[in-house]
Amino acid sequence: IHLATENERYLRELSGEVGRFREAQIVEFIFLLSEKWHLDQSARYQAVEILERFMIKQVEQVFKSPREGRKSSEQGQGKGRSSLKDEIYDTFVLRLVSCIQLASKLSLHYNIVNSDRALKFLQSLKYSYTKQELLESELAILKTLHFQINVSTPLAYVELLLEVLGHNSCLLPAKPLHEMCMHLLDFSYLTRDAIYDTLLKIAIENSTPSKLQIAKFLTVKEDFMLLAVGIISTSAFILNPKHWNQVVEHLNCITGITSQSILEFSYAILKHIIGSTAP
Secondary structure, three states: OHHHHHHHHHHHOOOOOOOOOOOHHHHHHHHHHHHHOOOOHHHHHHHHHHHHHHHHHHHHHHHHHHHHHHHHHHOOOOOOHHHHHHHHHHOHHHHHHHHHHHHHHHOOOOOOOOHHHHHHHHHHOOOOOOHHHHHHHHHHHHHHOOOOOOOOOHHHHHHHHHHHHHHOOOOOOHHHHHHHHHHHHHHHHHOHHHHHHHHHHHHHOOOOOOHHHHHHOHHHHOOHHHHHHHHHHHHHHHHOHHHHHHHHHHHHHHHOOOHHHHHHHHHHHHHHHHOOOOO
């Protein structure tokens, strides 16, 4: 109930820029770096979400700057829009590394990414940041997000729903189902745009969605509960199609998401896994 409420609140407060910083290359960068540093899966998903929220705030600041810049220029202070954009570009890799650092500290895991490890990596990319700049980068992210960085990720939704399925006597063994879900969640992050593009075309029964339809579909793309349900459903189908209907029925009862919506999401994921339009 708590996660469902949190999900609904998040969807009500969506920014128009949401999702722009979950591009495949960015996500892949975070996943590979998290793997290099031996972080658990929760940390890398959290790093993606922290970076997404922070960068949206930065972009919103750029859009506000022309109006605010005129006021501040009269007082001889403030940054122009171009200088803000330049700062975002110039510090992007630093911010990304800082988001992974913060996520590693939130995961309650012994393997925290300290400043020495982060600086060594940045130096390998020919950046010459100092420990002070690294600390200031973390603080900038924390302050911009008002220290609210312990956000729920789709992984939390998947694991909680799996727990409920286990209590409801799901016929599929828990460990293989969890492992398959982790693989598919990674896959869905890395092929996010393609999967949701397919899902949108299924929903509107049209291969050329309008700008309005794309804008309205944003809440679907950001619905973590729907994503979690789709991941579990698809994993169940891959592991044992015989039990798939039972799993879908349980997910429908638990979340209220219709069986048709679950089916369509599973189809969209499977289509991009096997690279075919066959049912």
